Amino acid sequence: MSDDPADLTRAIHPGRDDPHTAHIVDGNAVVGVLQDLLAGDLSMLIVECGGCHTAAPLAEWRVEADRDAFIVRCRSCTHTLWTLMRGDGGPSLLIAGSCGLRRAPEGGEPSPAG
Numbered sequence: 339m340s341d342d343p344a345d346l347t348r349a350i351h352p353g354r355d356d357p358h359t360a361h362i363v364d365g366n367a368v369v370g371v372l373q374d375l376l377a378g379d380l381s382m383l384i385v386e387c388g389g390c391h392t393a394a395p396l397a398e399w400r401v402e403a404d405r406d407a408f409i410v411r412c413r414s415c416t417h418t419l420w421t422l423m424r425g426d427g428g429p430s431l432l433i434a435g436s437c438g439l440r441r442a443p444e445g446g447e448p449s450p451a452g
């Protein structure tokens with residue numbers, strides 16, 4: 339990165355098949371897409387384990403629940419995917435590294451292995 343102030347608005351994403359320049363914006367830029375991701379039936383949200391890459395609808399994952407939290411674990415490798423805390427200030431979510439979330443394609447997702 340150089341000292342050129344113009345470089346503060348761009349980032350280079352190397353290491354891909356098509357390295358390209360991305361624009362640096364604030365978090366407001368992701369709000370609409372994030373709302374689309376989390377809209378509708380969350381039980382059908384596809385969750386992918388960052389450890390073993392098993393992917394399945396949220397409804398099919400193993401959850402350990404107690405009075406303080408829900409811990410969502412991979413049913414294949416037991417990697418912790420999320421911890422959803424029930425705090426006095428309201429719920430909070432900790433997402434483990436490399437855990438993926440996506441909407442199921444129209445017509446449903448093929449049944450996962452594992």
Ligand SMILES: [Zn+2]
Binds near residue numbers: 415417
């Ligand atoms: Zn896993």
